[in-house]
Every structure is written in structure tokens, then in C-alpha cells.
Amino acid sequence: MNSSHKLLNQLTVGFDSKKIKVRVTRMWDAINTNTGDVFALEMVLLDENDNHMVAIVPKNLVQRFRPQLLEGDVYILEKFRVTPRKQSWNVVHNEHNIYFTYTTLVKKLDGRMSSIKFHKFEFIDFNDLSSRCQVFTFLSDVVGRLSKVGPIYEVSKSNGTVKKRDIAITNKSGESINVTLWGTTSNQFDDETILVSDQPLVFVISSVTVKQFRGSYYLSSTTATRVYMNLNISEVADYLNCIDSTAPQTIEVLHPPKTREAIQQLMFKNRKLLSEIYQIMAGVQTEELVYTSKVTILKVDFNSQLYYKACPKCQRKVTLQGSNFVCNACNQNVEYPKLRYMLKVLASDATGSAWFVIFDQEAERIIEHKLSFVLEEFNKEGFSNEIVSSIINKITWKPFVFQIKLNNYNLEQGSNRFTVTRWFHCDFERETNFMLSQIGGTNNQYQHETSSSQIPISTPDDSNQQHFNTLHMNHSSEGSTKITEEGNPHKKICMRSDNEKPINADLHGQIEENVQTEENSKQVPEE
8 A cells, every 4th residue: 555545544623734645436416305405425435455434525525526536447536624423324333534625635546457346345134134123324235136016106295206116035944124225226237137137136225224114124215225126245255155046036026006196186185174184083083093184374383392312223202111112002112212313383274273293203204394493493592593583484374285094092082183184285275175175075175164163172271372363264164152161171152143254263261171182181192
């Protein structure tokens, strides 16, 4: 090794003017999956002593350095900054990362004459995948024989459609695991090559996360994932030597699910008014427990805790028993609980109001910030913090469609606090078309009934009273407003009118005790 060159394991935190000689073994765009924006160019560097490390080109320098770098080539790099590794989503096990700066110099060498290998992976055994389920500190590399492959198809998400492909790989012991490839990762290999090949196909899949669905583990790709077929490395050669090449190689061809509901269908599936949901809760339990409701957010509850400590595997709440956190669902100690969003909002429609709880990814999607960032900003200045204020202002007094699932707290205890399993932005054109399609139908849920209906009202605290002073409820049947306590542990408001004038919903003095009842009954619902 040239004495003027440092090895990657000799780097320390800080600005380094020494040169390093490395090969770019993998390179990818780090993408915000919610917006599709590229926020960095990242790569894995490998040196002559088989040390590897991630290098990051920040967003403002991507256009400058992207033309100078090519996956597989060897370079001399100098004048870069070394930082501690990220807390999560690390591709390789190394305590440091390299950051390109304005002064970083890149010199390309002839990689064909270099002794630096082209690839290095950190393969994990299938039996050890459970230890990384929902743990995102380090991503995982796997190798296995391709046993199932499906076509590329599109699925709908809140921010548009995304490509998806399902495959499965099998290890030497015959154990299989499913892999979901998202976006551009889904077309990193050619379908025709797979279908016409009569040779065993061993896949190397890098930088995946481990997740669980219905008790089974599966792998999910990230923007750093690369898929290689029969790669020229020793681990693949070992697999090929274990496979009888004379036996017929069968690969099961999967078919995409037949029923894929588009977002516009999900938004209106089992659409109910809040009053109708309350009537379902008061009646006999039905088989269909998932409904959608169009509501307007009145208040974001930042006074209560924005998160709870969850088990990384099952996402259930952990409890502190002595000095250990325990997950009762998994029946085991949890060394590092995950902080999981638990956002509470008060929302209403024309027939009532209720508290809604939005968890984890759906909460992050509506707030558009990571939980750690929000907590850091809120702890600085509280509600006066500019970021916190912008979050509240951005979603309050805005209409959303909430998909909710009625659980035991709702059906057995009569709790009018609902868990949001998914939310959608309101599409006013589609909402109008949906309402028009309901007019004249037998199940017109937007046409008010001629008889009186009892509607529970969940009221905010005094700090939000000015919002309720402006909230009005429309109705179209005879009578007057009164309070009853019939047939439900919660007080109910019976609204009837003989004209089209709206009734003001400022009912704090009459039902203030409901607030305390509802606040005292708040629990983390079972998902």
C-alpha cells in the first residue's frame, strides 16, 4: 500500500486531508419516499484491506460529483469529512461515514489493475432475521436461490402509484423467505432471462429491512437495495455447488393479487357519518368493523404525549416492570423500545365530533416530520415554536377522510375515541360526484333522516373553546335541542329543528363533564 494513502479503518472523525484509494462497489440515490425528492447520493467504498464504509454526497453537491463517480470504478479521494455513522438505515457495519465537501477531490484510476474486490456484503442467515425485525439500525444482505417470481404491478399509495414485485428466495436448507421489491428495484433483473434459464439462479439482495406480516417474516427493499443474479463471488459459488445442476430448475410464477383497490375506492368504502358510526356502536356488533368518514380537524392535542414506547417487533405498548421494559404480547423483555407516534386530533362532521388517534407512519405522513424532529422542536419553545405552529396550522380546519377500525374499546366500552388506520386528502371533485351518486339512492347517507337522531359530542378543553363557538351543525327535522342520557354511557345531544337555521354547537356549559370522562378513559388501543 502507498504510504500516502490511508485505509478506511484508519480514518477518524473530522476533516481529513489524507488520500484514500477505494472502489465504489454500490451507489444509489437516497430518496424521500413521501415526496420522491433526492436528498443525497450515497455509495459503499471498499479498500485494499477489505474495509468498507458508506460515503455521502449531500444534496447541494450531487450535481457536482455525480458525473465524476461511476459504480465499479476505483478512485483516489482526498479532502473530505469523516463523521459518526447514522443512527439508523446503515448499509454496512462501520462506526464512520465519509461526507463529500466543496473541497473534496476525486481522481479516477484504472480499476482493472487494482487488487480491490468488486463486491463485499454482510450476509445474514435466515434464522437470524427475526432479530432485525422492525429494527432499522442496520440493513441486511441476503443470498439464496430464486424460487418464486412475480410480475411488476402498480399499487396505489397516498402520494400516487408505485411499482411493486414479489419474489422468494430459498437457502441451502430449503427454507424460503418472501421479498418485496419496490419502485425501480423491481426491474433490476430481466424477466425473460429468468423464465428461459435452465440453470439455477442465485440472487444476492442487499440493504433490505426485515418486517413481519401475519406471523411470518419477509424482506422489503429500500432505495439502497441492489439485486444481483449469479454474481461472481464465493458465497454464490458455494450455493451453485450445492445445487444439482442436472435436475430441472423450477421457479414458481406468482400472479399479482386480483383485487387491488384504488385510493378513490378506499376513500368511499363503507363511508359513514359520525352519527351513523355511533349508532353502529350502540347496536349489535357487525362483521364489518372498518369505515371511512369525512371530518374536519379542529384541534391537534400537543398537551398529551405524542408517542408511546413500543415493542420493535409487534408494535404493542411495552410496560416498565422493575428496571426492564416488557412486551406482554411477545412475552419478552425489550432492551430498546421504539418511540412510536400517537397523535391525537379532535375532528367533526355535520353530525358530531370525536377524538381520533393516528399512529406511526400515518402520523408522520400527515405531519410530514419525523417524531424525533418534532419532539426536539417542541421541547425548545413549546407551542410558540415556529415548526410546531406550522404543523398545527397546516392540518387544523382542514378536511380529511379517516379510515377507522372499531375495536373493543368502541364496541364494548362505548369509547368515542377512534383509531385511524389510514387517512386521505379530500378530493372535492370526487366527494361531489360521490354525494351526487348517493342522492335518490336507498342508502343515501348524506340525506338527513326525518326522525330525530341522538349524536354523542366530544368537546375540547377551554383553550379551544373559540373554535367551537364558530362550529355549526346542519340538520333538517322538527323539534328543539335537548340533552338526554338514554342508552349509552356517554351523554348524547338530540338535535331537531323545524327550519333551515343552523344550531350553534357551543355546548360547553351543558356537557363539560364529558370532557373529563373522555380524557380519563384514554388508553393506547390494541392494533
